[in-house]
Amino acid sequence: MHYDIAIIGYGPVGAVTANLFGQKGFSTIVIEPKEEIWDIPRAVHFDGQTQRIFQSMGFMDEISKIIHPMEGINFLNNKGKSIVNINLKLDEPINGYDESVFFNQPIFERFLRSEAIKHKNIDIKLGYKLTDIEARQSINNLILLNTNNEEEYVTCDYVLACDGANSFVRKALNIESFDYKCDQDWVVVDYQVDDKYKINTDRYQICDYKRPTTIVPITGQHVRWEFKVNSDDNLETLEDEKNIRKMMQPHLWRLNPEIPLHSGKLLRSSAYTFHGLLANNFRFNNCYLLGDAAHQMPPFLGQGLCQGIKDSYNLCWKLSGVINNTFNKKILDTYTVERKGIVDFVIKGAMKQGDIIGSQDWFTATLRDIYLNIASYIPRLLRPLKFQKPWKIKNGIIDKELFPNDVNGVIIPHPSLNIKVENKLFDQFLGNNFGILVFDNTNNIYDEIKKLDSSKIFKDHIYLIDEDHEFNKDKKISRWSTENNIAATIYRPDQHIYGCVGHENVVNDIDKLTHKLIDELI
Ligand SMILES: Cc1cc2nc3c(=O)[nH]c(=O)nc-3n(C[C@H](O)[C@H](O)[C@H](O)COP(=O)(O)OP(=O)(O)OC[C@H]3O[C@@H](n4cnc5c(N)ncnc54)[C@H](O)[C@@H]3O)c2cc1C
Structure with a gap:
């Protein structure tokens, strides 16, 4: 076959x-x-860009039913005091979706x-x-x-x-x-809190040098714990329920002070050596x-x-x-x-x-605490x-030579999810294809670009997104194009920017950029 x-x-x-x-x-x-x-929950977290991919697959309506946003994470020192509380919920997330969700x-x-x-x-x-x-x-x-x-x-x-x-x-x-060569040994535990206890959904990174620990309520009553393995731990008994509950004991109250130590179910525990390969x-x-x-x-x-x-x-x-x-x-x-x-x-x-x-190590941990406090x-x-990384394609199908711009290779911001045009969200509107977005329509630039021979490769995917466009209702796109001095841009099927042109010679420059793209694609 x-x-x-x-x-x-x-x-x-x-x-x-x-x-x-x-x-x-x-x-x-x-x-x-x-x-x-x-049937083992390993991954628990998605970012905003991943949710945009699900949207393009038509899955977000269903996936939104099984995810929970992560508002932030509180870093505590070895005395249990907050060193820094990181807010991960942005008022204006770059990808439209929450940048951190659990599933x-x-x-x-x-x-x-x-x-x-x-x-x-x-x-x-x-x-x-x-x-x-x-x-x-x-x-x-x-x-x-x-x-x-x-x-x-x-x-x-x-x-x-x-x-x-x-x-x-x-x-x-x-x-x-x-x-x-960054191997680290951790024990990862999935713990189901008894239904009768309502849990506090704050997430904690407990930076105790004696036992670095992570507590992350995921969805429902499911809590992910991670304990770093110490050099003097007995590896034979490390994953025993008794040992795990002992490691949970100093922190369990954070979920709900009424939860007895031996209640709830340990769904699984697994010792991992985390690698970077x-x-x-x-x-x-x-x-x-x-x-x-x-x-x-x-x-x-x-x-x-x-x-x-x-x-x-x-x-x-x-x-x-x-x-x-x-x-x-x-x-x-x-x-x-x-x-x-x-x-x-x-x-x-x-x-x-x-x-x-x-x-x-006590010394490094103390320096870390001081740094985080200042930070x-x-x-x-x-x-x-933070999870909001400026991920950028540095080499590949992007323009680096003709009109270098910091945004070439990054994903285009997604306007608020409340805005739809023709009943479509922004990415759906753009489609999974190459296209041109025109932000500056001085001297009918938009029509002139459409007349270019080269721009035929974009078929109908040439859009004028000026200040008055519905997708600019929240001003995210117009702010972005102004900050980066972009009059028009060519986007890729994965919503990353191929290249941009400034406000002088827009039509000519888009023509040049399109020819460069054609050489790379065809
Ligand atoms: C503790 C922990 C926490 C994590 N948390 C996160 C998180 O929050 N967010 C996140 O994004 N990622 C997280 N990850 C990483 C994430 O779990 C993995 O990257 C992801 O599950 C990998 O998926 P995969 O499909 O590539 O591989 P796998 O899930 O390993 O699937 C590979 C499949 O290939 C099959 N296979 C193997 N050999 C063959 C063969 N010869 N022929 C046919 N099939 C074969 C296997 O049976 C298996 O089903 C976490 C990982 C761990 C360990």
Whole structure:
């Protein structure tokens, strides 16, 4: 049997990928050894950009029912006193959605699977494992082991390896990873508080050098605890319920002083060594690594899964364009370049966060407390602790030469979610395509741009978003374009900025920029 696409692994990244490519109509096979969803909540946090991706998939109505915003996090010192309280709820979030929301991973995965099975073009093979891969330039030959331990053969044009941290595909293709050497041992615990106790949903980072601890109520009565492992801990008994409750004891009252120590259910506990690993290449011939197969990071920023979803979103428009003969195959080279740059930045941020919260030495911890105390008065210094990162594509399909601008490579701000035009939110209005936004219409620039021969590649996706446009009701877009001196911009199918032009020679410059883009795409 031959498929356009084989997705290896049906964890959360595989399931998002199946939906993204399923929606495009490609014949797809999904291979996953486990029959059931792994009923262990690992990821608990999404950011705003990830929610924009769900919106583009048409999933946000359902996903908004299973997420809870995180308002902030309180950093406490070893005496339990607040050092700094970080507010994560912005009045004007850049992506429209809350920048930090919590969810339960198995519930999320169940939803993704319920959507994926709606696509007749996807064959989902649960109980199947990939055991061999021959990755040629023109075709991929795969050997699968089915539920009866029999081998089956399939071929496909593209392999999307979403097979997790121990990726079989990554190893089979001999793709090495860079090790950031930031390993840290933590015990992660999911705890269900008895229904009769209403819990305080404040989140705490307890920066006690003797036992760095995180307490994060997730959704409902579910609380995530994380305890850093000390060098003198007995590893044999570390995950025993008795030991875990002992570690919970000094802080349990923060959830509700009435909760008795032995009440509630420990849903699971697991000792992890958190790594920072980044594959040297996310591609070999027509095989691509996504999610944990491509990168692993300490979970302190709650970004591992978010970045896996962004891998998929980045690859989807490029690969779809190549399969449909809209784009030249060379754009597929930019997948590694674009994604690696961002993931490297995020891993380093997560490491910084881990160092800040996880110090186990009195002296460093005291310096940290002093720094955080000062930083609470100088918000700029708190940036490493915030989730709102200025993620930016530095190399790839962006203009760096013609009209360099700080916003080239960043995602365009999303106006308030209360604003709709033609019953569409901003991203839905723009569509998953390249397009032009014109902000300055002096001398009918908008019409002149539409007349350009080059701008035909944008079809109807040329929009005038001037001061009076409905999407400027909250002034977010106009403020952004003014601050960055932008008269018009070319945006990408993933809502990132390809390039911008200033207020002089707008039409001419957009023409030049479009020609540059055409050279890169076609
Ligand atoms: C404690 C903890 C907390 C975290 N918190 C967050 C968070 O808050 N936010 C966030 O974004 N991320 C978080 N992460 C990271 C996140 O959980 C992972 O990045 C994410 O689950 C990875 O998904 P994946 O689909 O890439 O891999 P996996 O979930 O590992 O899925 C891989 C799948 O591939 C299958 N597979 C393996 N080998 C084969 C084969 N040979 N053939 C076919 N299939 C195969 C496996 O069975 C598995 O189902 C956290 C991680 C941990 C450990």
